[in-house]
Amino acid sequence: MHTVTFRQARQFVPLAIPLGAAIGFDGVGTVLVLVVVVTLLSLATAALSWSRFSYVDGPGSVVVTRGLLARSVRTVPTDRVRGVEVEAPALHRLFGLVRVRIDAAAGAVAGDREELVVDGVTRAEGDRLRTAVLARGQAAVRADPEAPAAEPEEEIARFDPRWLRYAPLVGSYLAVPLAAVGALFRLADELPEGVRPAVDGPDLADVRVLAVAVVLGLLLLAVGSVAGAAVVNWRFRLVRRGGSLVAVRGLLTRRHTELEIDRIRGGTLSEGLGMRWVRAARTTALVTGLGQATRRGQLLPLGPEPEARALLHRLVDDPGPLLRHPPAARRRRIGRAITGGLLVTGAGALATWLLGWWWLLAAGVLLTVLGVPLGLGRYASLGHRAGPRSFTVRSGWLVREQAVLQRRAVVGWQVRQSLFQRRTGLATVVACVGAGSGGYAAVDMAADEVAAFTEAASGPWAAALRPPQR
Amino acid sequence: MAHDPAAALGPAVPVPVREPAWPLSRSAIGLWMTQGAISAVVWALLTVVFLSVVPASVGGPVPLLRWLVPVLVGVYAVVAIGIRPFVRYRVHRWEVTGEAVHALTGWLNRTWTLVPISRIQTVDVNRGVLQQVFGLASVAVLTASSQGTVHVPHLEADVAERVADDLARRAEAVRDEAT
Numbered sequence: 001m002h003t004v005t006f007r008q009a010r011q012f013v014p015l016a017i018p019l020g021a022a023i024g025f026d027g028v029g030t031v032l033v034l035v036v037v038v039t040l041l042s043l044a045t046a047a048l049s050w051s052r053f054s055y056v057d058g059p060g061s062v063v064v065t066r067g068l069l070a071r072s073v074r075t076v077p078t079d080r081v082r083g084v085e086v087e088a089p090a091l092h093r094l095f096g097l098v099r100v101r102i103d104a105a106a107g108a109v110a111g112d113r114e115e116l117v118v119d120g121v122t123r124a125e126g127d128r129l130r131t132a133v134l135a136r137g138q139a140a141v142r143a144d145p146e147a148p149a150a151e152p153e154e155e156i157a158r159f160d161p162r163w164l165r166y167a168p169l170v171g172s173y174l175a176v177p178l179a180a181v182g183a184l185f186r187l188a189d190e191l192p193e194g195v196r197p198a199v200d201g202p203d204l205a206d207v208r209v210l211a212v213a214v215v216l217g218l219l220l221l222a223v224g225s226v227a228g229a230a231v232v233n234w235r236f237r238l239v240r241r242g243g244s245l246v247a248v249r250g251l252l253t254r255r256h257t258e259l260e261i262d263r264i265r266g267g268t269l270s271e272g273l274g275m276r277w278v279r280a281a282r283t284t285a286l287v288t289g290l291g292q293a294t295r296r297g298q299l300l301p302l303g304p305e306p307e308a309r310a311l312l313h314r315l316v317d318d319p320g321p322l323l324r325h326p327p328a329a330r331r332r333r334i335g336r337a338i339t340g341g342l343l344v345t346g347a348g349a350l351a352t353w354l355l356g357w358w359w360l361l362a363a364g365v366l367l368t369v370l371g372v373p374l375g376l377g378r379y380a381s382l383g384h385r386a387g388p389r390s391f392t393v394r395s396g397w398l399v400r401e402q403a404v405l406q407r408r409a410v411v412g413w414q415v416r417q418s419l420f421q422r423r424t425g426l427a428t429v430v431a432c433v434g435a436g437s438g439g440y441a442a443v444d445m446a447a448d449e450v451a452a453f454t455e456a457a458s459g460p461w462a463a464a465l466r467p468p469q470r
Numbered sequence: 471m472a473h474d475p476a477a478a479l480g481p482a483v484p485v486p487v488r489e490p491a492w493p494l495s496r497s498a499i500g501l502w503m504t505q506g507a508i509s510a511v512v513w514a515l516l517t518v519v520f521l522s523v524v525p526a527s528v529g530g531p532v533p534l535l536r537w538l539v540p541v542l543v544g545v546y547a548v549v550a551i552g553i554r555p556f557v558r559y560r561v562h563r564w565e566v567t568g569e570a571v572h573a574l575t576g577w578l579n580r581t582w583t584l585v586p587i588s589r590i591q592t593v594d595v596n597r598g599v600l601q602q603v604f605g606l607a608s609v610a611v612l613t614a615s616s617q618g619t620v621h622v623p624h625l626e627a628d629v630a631e632r633v634a635d636d637l638a639r640r641a642e643a644v645r646d647e648a649t
Contacts, residue, residue, distance in 0.1 A: 288614065412585040412618030415487050419578045427486040432585075434614025447486035454487075454584075461569035461586040465487040 055118050057132055062102060064116050076104045076116060082263060082287065083296060084130045086256040088123070093254065098126035102133060103296070134244065134258060156245070156299075157311055159236035163303050167229035168222040169274030170282075170302060171399075177224020233301045238311075245285070247299065257296050263287050265435045266390070266405035267297075267312045271305065273398055281308035285315060286405065286435040297436075316404045319387025322394060328424040329382060329444035334375030341368030384429075384442040384453060391457035393431065393442040403440040409433045410458040413465065415450055422447075429454065487582050490565035490572040497604045498562075498624035499555045504600060506550030513543045564622045566633060571611050573620045583620045589613050590641035593634045597627065609634055 053066045062081070064074045085101040092098055102116040118129065167173040234251035240261070247257045266286045275281060283300040299315075300308050345364030351357040378397045385392050394402035412432035421427055427447045430439040445453065454462040517539050526533050557577055564573040570586045594610040601607060607630035611620040625633070 411589040411613040411615050412583060412620075414584075414617060415582040417486060417580050422580075430617060432613065432615035432618025434618075438615045439617035450486040451488075459586070461588070462584065464565075464567040464570045464572050465582070465584055467485050467488045 050120075055116075057129060062116060062133060064118065074116060076102065078133055080104045081133055083260065084134055084258050085296060086126045086130055087250075088254040088256075090252040092120070096123055097121065098123050100126050100129055130256075130258065134260070152241075153246075154240045155237065156240055156314065157236075157238040157303075157307070159233050159249070159301070160303070161230075163280070164226050164229050164233075166275065166278055166280040166302055167225045169272070169278055169280070170225070170229070171272050171274070173225040173229045173302075174221065176228030177221050180224060181220075229302060236301060238299055245299070249301070259285060259287055259297065264315055265409035265433060266403060267299070267315045268401050268403045268436065269305075269308055269312050270396075270399055270401045272400075276400065279305040281305040283308045283311045284436075286403070286409070286433065288435045312404055316406055317387060317390045319385045319390045319392045319404065322383030322385050322392065322402075325379070325382045325384075325444050326426070326446045328426055328446075330376070330379040332420065332424060332426065332444055333379040333382075334372055337375030337378065338368045338371035341365075341371045344368075382443055382445075384445055386453055386456035391431075391453075393429075393440050395441060395443050403431075403436070405431060405433060405440065405457075407458055409435065413454050413458065413462060414439065415454075415465070417447070431457065490563040490574050490582075492563060492565050494559060494562050494564070494622070494624045495606055495626045495629070496559070497606055497626070499559050501600055501604045501606060501624060502555035502558055503551050504604075506547070506554060510543070510547035510550055513546060517543050562623065564620075564625075566637070571620050571637065573622050575621070583618070585611055585613055585618055585620050587637060587640050588644045589618075590637060593637045593641075595630050595634045601627075607631070611637065 049066070052071075053064075055062065055064045057063075057078075059078075061075050061077045063076075066072055081102055081104055083103045085103070086098050087101070088098045097120050100118045100121065102118070104115070118126075121129065231251045233249050236247070236249040238245060238247050240246075243261050245259045245261060245264075247255075247259075249255055264285050264287055268284045268286065269281050270284070271281045280302060281300075281304075282298070282302055285297040285299050287297055300311050341364055343364075344367055345361060348357070348359075348361030348364040351360045374397065378395075381395055381397055381400045383392075383394045383402075390404055390406050392402060392404040394400065410431050411434050414430040414432060416428045416430070417426070421444070425447045426444045427450050428441055428443050429445060429450055430441045432439050442453070451462075451466040454465050520539060521536060524532055524536075526536055561577045561580070562573075562575055564571075566572075569588075570584050571590070572582070572584050574580060574582050590611055591614055592612040594612065595607050596610065597607045601624065604624075605627050606624045607627040609620075609622045609625060609630050611622075613619065622630075622633075
């Protein structure tokens with residue numbers, strides 16, 4: 001029985017200060033009292049939940065008991081454990097503690113991933129728990145006695161600081177400085193009048209001032225996104241240790257993610273619009289039982305496209321170059337991309353005729369014209385290919401995602417055909433997979449190629465889809 | 471690409487994949503008709519309330535609505551009771567082959583779903599109130615993927631029971647390591 005050395009209480013102290021500050025500004029005394037009360041309260045709850053929390057990792061399962069009044073006992077059999085993540089947030093690191101997250105296999109019905117969290121154990125205990133749970137889980141599955149005790153590590157990928165220069169073109173990292181600016185504005189709004197610095201708003205009418213402001217803003221955005229990417233991916237390393245892939249990363253919060261190679265069914269290569277300009281990409285592993293926890297599966301958060309692709313093909317065989325979809329698919333993509341513009345144009349024509357509003361018509365025409373390159377771009381993303389042991393599908397324009405999957409990954413096929421697709425001889429084929437988002441689609445492939453593709457990409461059972469010979 | 475010379479002679483619309491062989495239970499038509507009748511009665515009651523509460527003297531679009539609404543409800547009743555059940559019966563098909571479960575649904579937008587028996591995780595049989603009246607049951611075949619679920623509505627209850635048992639037994643026998 002290990003009781004957690006749960007020093008979470010100390011986390012509450014810095015939290016209490018801004019909380020008190022936000023509640024009362026009418027006197028220093030009030031603030032002090034509030035700080036003391038809140039701190040004491042949070043200390044008390046933390047101490048209570050600490051005393052009521054315990055975990056045991058037995059030979060067959062991990063049991064977590066918790067709860068203040070209502071006791072809850074959670075048991076997870078070790079052979080259902082899909083991965084263990086050890087993370088060390090900044091405050092935890094100050095006290096030499098870590099947080100261990102144990103991912104268990106999700107049920108058949110789409111739902112919440114089951115997760116056990118053991119918070120606030122020492123670093124050594126966290127590592128012990130991780131190896132103990134994973135080793136037993138793997139032993140139960142494979143019963144492999146000749147696995148060496150101290151397994152050698154093989155480095156697969158390492159984050160090159162030069163790759164940080166891609167960050168300003170990646171949507172998720174751009175969001176970091178924007179969120180910071182938003183938080184700053186909220187703070188400034190909440191400050192009382194007297195405290196706010198009296199700065200005259202810059203004269204935005206002046207073109208030079210405006211240009212300088214825009215350039216400064218863009219610079220700040222770029223610097224912020226680079227800083228954000230650096231904090232998250234600091235000293236990222238991906239190593240292979242025995243039957244697992246281990247990813248370590250983070251500056252303030254150090255994360256240690258472990259994935260079982262046996263459970264990897266494939267991977268995705270995603271490239272955003274901006275990333276495609278500079279040929280950058282991100283590789284994510286698709287792991288059964290991990291559900292939508294895509295962050296856990298990230299194998300290369302950001303890097304040059306050839307590097308990301310090479311990593312992906314270490315996970316799954318390269319099925320070969322993508323096959324393009326028929327011209328009817330291009331017409332359909334363009335048609336769909338300009339529909340909105342045409343509707344606005346129609347409404348604009350009506351508005352011009354009835355009310356004399358020409359600007360709606362102009363906007364509609366512009367949208368329609370812009371829809372053509374958009375449709376062409378979306379069509380250019382489409383592709384599929386079945387290789388001897390794996391297959392791939394690709395789609396998406398804003399974020400182009402190529403999924404490469406092993407044949408055994410397929411747990412079902414879904415073939416969809418709308419009225420328009422039926423008339424143009426197209427069909428959308430979704431490979432249902434018990435990992436990642438649950439399904440990866442080959443959009444608008446030629447209808448008469450569907451049966452051959454599904455059979456080549458999965459197995460003889462898919463022959464049930466073969467249409468009767470005419 | 472299948473360069474089938476006969477395809478040029480066949481219908482201009484190639485079927486992408488084979489249609490499953492078996493229809494649902496014919497009692498499903500009765501069930502759908504009952505459902506249509508129930509919703510038509512609800513709409514008719516609402517229409518009666520509308521006609522008795524809102525007098526024609528209110529003006530505006532009301533005089534138009536006073537005859538348009540009953541006509542629309544009548545058309546809805548005809549479609550829901552007389553047409554939709556038969557269309558639904560024709561577009562739902564299913565089949566259990568040697569290695570897979572196969573189902574087709576949808577009239578304008580059609581969806582085929584194929585799940586190999588080796589990857590089945592759970593087989594559910596559901597019986598609603600109306601289904602019990604008509605002696606029917608629905609079967610749902612679940613896999614590890616949220617998208618890979620085969621739904622077969624409205625089979626005869628004993629057929630559904632047998633299929634579920636058979637699938638569960640065969641899935642147990644051939645289950646492989648992949649989740």
